Amino acid sequence: MKPKPAPLARDLRDRLEDEILCGQRPPGSRLDESKLAQHFGVSRTPVREALRELAAADLVVLRPRQGAVVATVTVTQLLHMFEVMAELESFCAKLAARRMSAEERDQLLTVHEDCREFAEKGEAHAYYDANRRFHEVIYAGTHNAYLEETTRNMRNRLQPYRRFQLHHPGRTMKSWKEHRAVVDAILDGNAEAAAKAMSHHVTIQGDVFTDLISALPESYVHAMTA
Missing domain, CATH: 1.10.10.10 (Winged helix-like DNA-binding domain superfamily/Winged helix DNA-binding domain)
Incomplete structure (x- = not known):
């Protein structure tokens, strides 16, 4: 690692x-x-x-x-990376729902509560750190070291955009509510529901993707679409 x-x-x-x-x-x-x-x-x-x-x-x-x-990054490259990220994280949630120990589930609840606190305060930077821990608890809960490392590496590549996205008004609380659906499914041991909830949380498309692109500075967007 x-x-x-x-x-x-x-x-x-x-x-x-x-x-x-x-x-x-x-x-x-x-x-x-x-x-x-x-x-x-x-x-x-x-x-x-x-x-x-x-x-x-x-x-x-x-x-x-x-x-x-x-670097210059195209919109297509960015969209493709988010597509791969959504699939990896969805698979992690699916396995975590089946494999997490009782201790790991308690840990997930603890970091989920930390996320709620920062989301309610609108503290985007603090929320991002707690959010990263939330996802990493789920990665570890897969008990698949290769998947854990691969997903973390992909997440690191998208880190700047995901962190930037959290500064959009209302995004931290919306993110936390999406986390809640993932947590509920994992605690229920419902692998398919966990995968679906995580995919919804991570997938960036439609209005969400448009909002991200529009929030980036004009010089950056021009480079991405060039």
Whole structure:
């Protein structure tokens, strides 16, 4: 399993991610390690680690001897990634409903309650962290290490867009209500209902996809559709 980034690198990754998705650093922009280190008042080591994390999420392209640049992602690529993500997470929920232990189900309820607290307060960043833990409890509940790792890797690639999406008005509470349907099905041991509820939660299409694209800055959308 890939080690988690250090706290400073993780903070830099999140800040750069926000700047990219908010249009401050449009697609094609060069990300110079020295200038970024100076800008954030840190050494180049956490900057380099943050750029690697962003590259893993396809937000940044690392070019040999040329450095890093903000990536160009097409709408089709983004939609395809969400389609794969929905299938993986749906399968995880299905297996978790069949395989989760009593202790794991208690853990799921605990993190679900954490999500509710942050959703009611409208704290998108805190909700995202709790939301990630919620999904990872379900991944672990599959008792399938390969599926767990594959799903987590796919989720990491979509992390910036999923986190950005939570800032849409009312999205955190809507997300929590969708979680509740997943939790109810898993606790009932209803594998098919759990898979269906998770697919509904993760699938991004129709108005939801339109809302995500419209929320992105104009420079980013132009690059995605070019």
